[in-house]
Amino acid sequence: MSLDNPRFVAVLLDWPGTAFLARLALTGPYLLGGIMKLADWPGAVAEQAYFGMQPAALFAAATIAVELVGPVLILADRLAWLGAGMLGMFTLLAAMVANAFWGMDGQDRFMATNAFFEHMGLIGGFVLVAILSPRRRARA
Template sequence: MTRSEPRFVDAILDWPGTWFLARLALVGAYLLGGIVKLTDWPAAVAEQAHFGMNPPYFWAALTIGIEIVGPLLILTGRLVWLGAGMLGVFTLFAAFTANAFWTMSAGQERFMATNAFFEHVGLIGGFVLVALVAERARRRA
């Protein structure tokens, strides 16, 4: 069977580091966010209060846990389905909480919230894909 992609694309896709770097690109913002929140607890609590989450201390702690544990599961290749599920549900919840564009009147704020909402949906698709790829690789091993 002949391949249709150029050789350099084939080489990139076959390189073992590509799988790790792709996962890091997907989860890096979450991991960094969790670390930043962990090192600035008052700001993490204030962020939750800003979005109306009560009690904000509980939601800040839960957010930090998800944003650190989920990426680590995906990056280490252990229980990838769980890490992807954690981050997918978290991202869906965040999209509805922080980007409720349907409640806004037309204008720049609604435009930006709409874009952010659907970017979150795209991330959720990425989490489903990383779980699928990891599961197929596990079954082949």
Template sequence: MATLETHDPRFVDAILDWRWTALLARLALVGAYLLGGIVKLTDWPAAVAEQAHFGMQPAAMWAALTIAIELIGPILILSGRLVWLGAGMLGVFTLLAAVTANAFWAMPAGQERFMATNAFFEHLGLIGGFVLAALVAEHANRRRRA
């Protein structure tokens, strides 16, 4: 009976062991949020208008909360400190944003519904990424404490 090889190819090991891989992966996960927070912070009227567009009132309060989450969450994840908190913040934010902005179940059939459905499930994938980031960080913390 043939057995499957149980270890990664060398090039995969090299990539996973490279000292910058974890940071770059975390940056890829949170980069859009970090950029979004910076853009909103530098264009406050547009940030408020975006919240009003989605029916969030008072729009200025929701814009400020969105900016805080989009900046603090990524900083926590990138710093490796309180990753669970940053991942939780962004995960809950992403779920609420997906339900608010991509309510495909309330749309008639057609291209707009198709696009909203895809965006909704892409957001669920991001939430899974945040859970995995928190799990990886917790696993690393437990190994350090042991």
């Protein structure tokens, strides 16, 4: 009994477009978030202020930069480790600020706990990007 992927799965995973589409699925929400914040600067600043980040304009600008530059590096598969690190650290910090379940009760705690650990899953995806990018490029 072989532990390898079935042939159709191997073909799908080896198709070059699959790696790009997976990177796009992982980074798309960040890219969209950065574009939306850029299009609504007052809203981006207000969001930072809501979470207590001061000076709000500086944190909004930094957030936009990370949400745009990180995905571009990952999608271009150049310095993907840097883009993955940027988005992974951003995700960890954002989860700790926005989903601080340890200080909540009831339904709020339940929802924040789920969101927090979903974000940890995204961080795992960014670690995999950093691991796999140089390996994939070496095979190409």
